[in-house]
Amino acid sequence: MLSVTDLQKTYPSGDEALKGVSLEVTGSETVAMIGPSGAGKSTFIRCVNRLTEPSGGSVELDGLELTGLSGKKLRNARRDIGMIFQEYNLIERLTVMENVLSGRLGYVSTWNAFRRNFDGDDIERAYEVLERVGLDGHENNRADELSGGQRQRVGIARAILQRPKILLVDEPTSSLDPESSRAVMDLLTEIAAEDDIPVLINIHEVDLAEEYADRIVGLRLGEKVFEGTPADLDETARGQIYRGEEIPEGAGPTGKVAAEAGDVGGVSSDEGEIRRS
Amino acid sequence: MTDYRTWERRTPRQRLLRYLAGLLTIVAAAVSWRLLRINYDYIGTAPTEFMDLINRMYPPNVGYTGQIVSPMIETIHIAILGTTLAVLLSIPVALLGAENTTPNRLSFLLGKFIISASRSVNVIIWALVFVIIFGSGALAGTLAIAVRSIGFCSKLIAESIEEIDPGQVEAVKATGANSIEAAIYGILPQVKPTLIGVSTYRWDINVRASTIIGFVGAGGIGVELNTSINFFAWQQVLTILLAILVIVVFSEVVSAYLRRKAR
Numbered sequence: 001m002l003s004v005t006d007l008q009k010t011y012p013s014g015d016e017a018l019k020g021v022s023l024e025v026t027g028s029e030t031v032a033m034i035g036p037s038g039a040g041k042s043t044f045i046r047c048v049n050r051l052t053e054p055s056g057g058s059v060e061l062d063g064l065e066l067t068g069l070s071g072k073k074l075r076n077a078r079r080d081i082g083m084i085f086q087e088y089n090l091i092e093r094l095t096v097m098e099n100v101l102s103g104r105l106g107y108v109s110t111w112n113a114f115r116r117n118f119d120g121d122d123i124e125r126a127y128e129v130l131e132r133v134g135l136d137g138h139e140n141n142r143a144d145e146l147s148g149g150q151r152q153r154v155g156i157a158r159a160i161l162q163r164p165k166i167l168l169v170d171e172p173t174s175s176l177d178p179e180s181s182r183a184v185m186d187l188l189t190e191i192a193a194e195d196d197i198p199v200l201i202n203i204h205e206v207d208l209a210e211e212y213a214d215r216i217v218g219l220r221l222g223e224k225v226f227e228g229t230p231a232d233l234d235e236t237a238r239g240q241i242y243r244g245e246e247i248p249e250g251a252g253p254t255g256k257v258a259a260e261a262g263d264v265g266g267v268s269s270d271e272g273e274i275r276r277s
Numbered sequence: 278m279t280d281y282r283t284w285e286r287r288t289p290r291q292r293l294l295r296y297l298a299g300l301l302t303i304v305a306a307a308v309s310w311r312l313l314r315i316n317y318d319y320i321g322t323a324p325t326e327f328m329d330l331i332n333r334m335y336p337p338n339v340g341y342t343g344q345i346v347s348p349m350i351e352t353i354h355i356a357i358l359g360t361t362l363a364v365l366l367s368i369p370v371a372l373l374g375a376e377n378t379t380p381n382r383l384s385f386l387l388g389k390f391i392i393s394a395s396r397s398v399n400v401i402i403w404a405l406v407f408v409i410i411f412g413s414g415a416l417a418g419t420l421a422i423a424v425r426s427i428g429f430c431s432k433l434i435a436e437s438i439e440e441i442d443p444g445q446v447e448a449v450k451a452t453g454a455n456s457i458e459a460a461i462y463g464i465l466p467q468v469k470p471t472l473i474g475v476s477t478y479r480w481d482i483n484v485r486a487s488t489i490i491g492f493v494g495a496g497g498i499g500v501e502l503n504t505s506i507n508f509f510a511w512q513q514v515l516t517i518l519l520a521i522l523v524i525v526v527f528s529e530v531v532s533a534y535l536r537r538k539a540r
Contacts, residue, residue: 051447079453089448093466102462106453113458155448162452 001026002048002166002198007057009043009222017043019222020057023200025166028192030199032213034206036242039219041202045168048200049081050074062165079106082159082197084188086171088151090143090158097139099154100126103161122161129157133187149180156187160195167192169201173208181205185212206238220244330511337519338512345501349520352497355415355490356483356528359422364476366427371434378438378464388435395428400486404495413494421495422483429482430475437471438464473539477532484528488521 002025009018017040025031033041046052048059050066059066066077082103090099104122105113112118118126130136133153138146143154152172159167169188173181189212192199203209209216210230218226218233218241226237239245287295319326372378374388403425407417446463454462491499498517505513 049451051451075453075455077453078451081451083448083451085444085448087444089442089444091445091449091462091466092442093469094462098462102449102454103452105449105458105462110455110457110461113454114461158448158452 001060001062002200003058003060004044004048005058005060007044007047007059008055009040009047009052010055017222018047018054018057021219021222021224022057023217023224023227025198025200028196028198029214030189030192030201030212031215031217032209033200033202033217033219034204034209034241035219038221040222041219042170044219045083045170045200045202048168049078049083051083075106079162080165082162082164082167084152084155084159084167084169084172086174088148088155088175090151090154092142092144094143095139096130096135096141096143096146096154097126099143100130100139100157100161103158106162126157126161129160132160132191133157147180148176149183152176152180152184153187156184156191160191164197167197167199167201169199171202171204174204181208188212206233209233333509333511334515336512337515338510339516341513341516342520345498345517345520348491348498348501349524351415352487352491352499353484353524353528355418355422355487355497356480359419359487360426360476360480360483362419362423363426363430363479364472366423367430367434370427370431371438372460374431374435375438377441377443378460388431392428392432392435395424395426396432397428398425400425400490401493404490404493408494413496415496418487418490418495418497421490422487425486426479426483430479433475434468434471437468441467470539474536477535481528481532485525488524 002023004021004023006020006022007018008016008020010016021040021044023031023044033044035041043052047054048061048066050069054067057067061077061080064077066074069077091102094102098116101116101118101122104118107122108118127136127139130139133156135150135153135157138150143151146154152175155172167188172184172188176184185208188199188201191197201209201213210233213230216226216228216230216233217224218237220241221244225240226233228237236245370388370391372388373380373384374392376385379385379388400421404417404421407420407424411417411420441464445467446459449459449463450456487497487499488502489499491497491501492503494500498521502514502517505511505517
């Protein structure tokens with residue numbers, strides 16, 4: 001279970017990317033985070049595995065606090081978090097198999113990593129996972145020979161090979177055509193269900209979020225302004241997330257959910273102010 | 278009277294500065310020329326001297342070829358060993374001298390210092406230094422080649438490291454890999470073409486460099502060449518020059534081929 005409380009990030013430039021966002025991801029649910037560009041979606045995801053250093057708040061994965069970790073402890077924590085990137089971030093000049101097996105780098109010695117000497121079980125599993133993502137037979141292709149959709153599937157295979165406790169997915173479809181986007185989303189949700197892994201996914205396309213997510217979280221200017229099921233995401237909520245519109249008085253259940261979410265955000269930013277003073 | 282619109286590329290101030298810069302260049306060249314006190318008497322005799330040299334050199338001493346095979350091979354060995362040593366030492370220096378991999382400001386400056394120190398001294402001076410320390414022979418030559426090449430190789434490798442896609446390194450780190458593994462998987466494959474290109478190009482340069490370091494006793498064909506010149510054995514000199522030409526062309530072909538192969 002991932003439990004994020006009052007996460008804040010202020011960049012050295014003074015930009016407040018996150019102003020105290022709290023979120024829980026449990027079981028095998030798929031949580032989609034939507035919001036306009038610059039809302040802090042990527043920052044949020046990257047603060048979870050500390051590719052970006054949060055300025056305040058807490059991130060707990062299965063009871064382990066991640067924000068204070070360093071060195072070996074941080075690396076061990078990262079092994080449990082699979083990450084999938086917008087630009088795939090594959091090692092372009094290495095083979096598909098090397099890319100997939102790099103998911104196990106947290107478990108092999110540096111010398112064995114250098115010699116590409118991986119555990120037999122891991123290799124066996126890498127073949128299975130490749131078959132699962134539909135890339136069997138491509139293990140010896142270089143990553144830069146593949147199409148965008150295929151590359152993202154290698155990225156997914158790499159993350160799964162970690163046997164993660166959670167998958168962080170950062171704009172997985174932004175570089176893909178609609179067809180490949182759908183295939184990648186199908187694959188992600190399918191794997192999350194089969195392997196019982198929760199998924200936290202940043203996504204631009206609201207229709208994909210509605211179709212695939214169990215829960216949707218809306219960020220705007222570093223604050224959580226919406227949280228609810230895809231059915232709750234009506235025009236009012238969209239207006240609030242994308243255009244910063246006020247919630248009309250006496251709105252339906254959605255407005256209530258949104259208002260609550262807004263309150264949570266408000267409370268946490270108050271806490272943030274108390275902490276700063 | 279028509280009121281034309283005027284346009285000038287430069288302001289009067291800019292124009293004045295340009296004239297001054299041009300004037301300064303001419304003055305500098307003129308001063309250098311006057312102060313050198315070149316003796317022009319020799320220009321008159323140059324064609325005769327040149328024909329004389331050609332006559333003494335031609336034909337090349339074919340019988341001498343057998344004797345230069347072994348120093349020629351030594352020359353190539355010095356180039357290979359010196360380049361290998363240089364590339365191996367360049368990797369840590371490049372990691373220090375690249376802004377995105379250096380641990381801190383001090384290590385960055387250290388990297389930059391090694392790079393410029395190695396590059397600012399000519400190979401023949403390095404050879405002199407190492408001949409004094411290790412005595413004459415191939416060891417001094419190899420070290421001179423290696424030390425001179427470190428700066429060149431590290432600088433180009435460091436530039437290539439600075440241009441890598443950081444996303445790939447990030448992805449490897451996100452799996453829980455340590456920083457050495459992140460370098461092996463995230464950085465090395467990205468700079469590999471540069472690594473191959475730079476080492477073969479430098480080897481090519483080093484083949485040429487190792488033909489002259491023999492003049493100060495640092496081994497290779499240069500020793501033979503120096504001796505032949507001192508004995509006025511001009512036909513041997515021509516043989517050596519032709520042999521060097523063959524080797525240099527050969528090394529250029531090899532390095533061009535390898536650089537094309539690396540992708």
